[in-house]
Amino acid sequence: MWNNDRFQATDLDGLASLRQADDIFAITQFSNNTVWAYSDRRVLSRQPDSDWREHVIQPMNPGRINSLGELADGTVYLCGIGNVLRLDTVQAAAASMSAPGVAMRKIILRSDEGVESSLAVDGRHLVMPDRTYSLAFEYAADQLPSPLAMQYQTMLSGPLNFDNDWDQSTRLSYADLPPGSYRLQIRARSGNGESRQPVAFTFEVQPQWYETSWAKLFWLLLALSTLAAASAGFTRWRLARLHADRRRLQYLIHEQTAELATANRKLENMAHVDALTGIANRRQLDRYLPDAAQRCITNKKALGLILIDVDHFKQFNDQFGHQRGDELLRQLADLLILCLRRTDDILARYGGEEFIAVLPGADADMVLEVAERMRSSVESSDLGITMPAGLVSKVPDTLEHVHELIGDSDKRLYRAKEQGRNQVVSD
Missing domain, CATH: 2.20.25 (N-terminal domain of TfIIb)
Structure with a gap:
């Protein structure tokens, strides 16, 4: 210029x-x-x-x-x-x-090995083999304005959507597109802002073999069968585990039941056994005596009772102490219980140093024999003591009559003490 x-x-x-x-x-x-x-x-x-x-x-x-x-x-x-x-x-x-339009110049298909091939630009629906290929579009306006003034806008719709705003690029590439049908729209705009309706191109990306419906069905069936096998295996394992847990629980229940029974027996013994001497206590006596009396009433047999004391036990405690006194009572109980020969006979601690022997169905002679055996065993032992005893043998009329029999034996025990101790009084 x-x-x-x-x-x-x-x-x-x-x-x-x-x-x-x-x-x-x-x-x-x-x-x-x-x-x-x-x-x-x-x-x-x-x-x-x-x-x-x-x-x-x-x-x-x-x-x-x-x-x-x-x-x-x-x-x-x-x-x-x-x-x-x-x-x-x-x-x-x-x-x-007029506003510029868009003309497609070239469509390039590129494989993942880098091999390129040009596709015909004839408006036909393009088919892309699979996502391992990339697709490139080269386009330009159908007029020749200044390239610096011409801009393009692209819109891809399909399984994936990509929108590019206005720029001066005349090449567009897509790679790794998911299978499906796509529609590419390209619009050109001149420097004065005028543009036409976008030009559309359609193409399709075919799926890989593992992305086909049959392959998906196969993978689904394989997953379901694997899940079913895993579920069956887990169920078998779980059932075996449950059976093992059940057996272990049954064993524990049996073991604990046995332990509980043993504990109950111990508690029962503790409740009915005298803690010092190990023979029946007063509670056991009160429970056993009515049953024994009822059998005697039913069978019209005598109920034998022997009430026993220790001569001069207070002086023994004062001289040797209460621990020696407790030991004496334990040894005395062991000695007296050996004098009972029948399974129905029991020896109970009546209170303090007093003991009582219950002999269901024993007549007066048998009761006297047992009482004398007890007295002589104590006298001849190395315990260093003697014992008085009051005894009774009578068929009770009622259960209330039992208390009278105990009272009678207690009176005879008192008479044995009054008459010089170390003796048995039966009438």
Whole structure:
């Protein structure tokens, strides 16, 4: 561009960016303010406030354009060697003012090994073998404005959705797309913000063999069978574990039941056995005596009772101490119980140093024999003591009569003490 006294470089509204390596443009402007630029093989025009547009001149041999001119009626002629072309400026102006569309130039399929192949750009539905391939689209506007002013917007919809905002990129690549049908929409926008409806291209990504319905069904059946086998195995293991736990629990219950029975027997013994002497205590006597009396009443047999004391036991305690006194009572109980020969006979501690022997069904002679055996055994032992005893043998009339029998034996014990001790009184 000439500026006062010299030429200066200029972009001429984007023409410089459209220039190819060997282009030398001539510039002219006609009456309708349309600026024309032409070289020996290309012709471009620009309306006011619009972008440059290249005209297709297929009938003209490249390298044969000599001049460009305008007639009075506004017709533009292109002259070459052996050719004259007439350009429709009205149609050219309308085209240059219209919003740009998008033309798909190339579709490239690339395998994961890096092998590329071009697919036909004929609007047909494309089929991509599987996700191991990548797909690239190359596109451009169907007009020739300044590339710096042209922008593109892309929208991919399908199993995955990708939206790209306006930019100047003319290549779009997708890789590792999930199987399914996709729709790619591309829209071009010129520098003045005008755009058309997007152009749509459809393609499909086929699934890998393991992504097919049959493969998914196979994997599902395999998973279900594995789960069923695992569940059955777990059930068997769980049942075996439950059976083992049950056997162990039964053993523990049996063991604890036996221990509880033993403990109960011990408690029973503790409740009915005298803690000092180990023979029946007063509670056991009170429980046993009514049963024995009832048997005697039923069978009309005598109930024998022997009430026993220790001569001078208080003096023994005072002289030797209570511990020796307790030991004496234990040894005395062991000695007296050996004098009982029948299983129904019992010896109980009646209180303090007093003992009582119960002999169900024993007549007076038998009771006297047992009482005398006890007395002589104590006298001949090394305990160093003697014992008096009062005894009774009678068929009780009622259960209440038993208390009278005990009272009678107690009176006879007192008489034995009064008569000089170490003796048995039976009447």
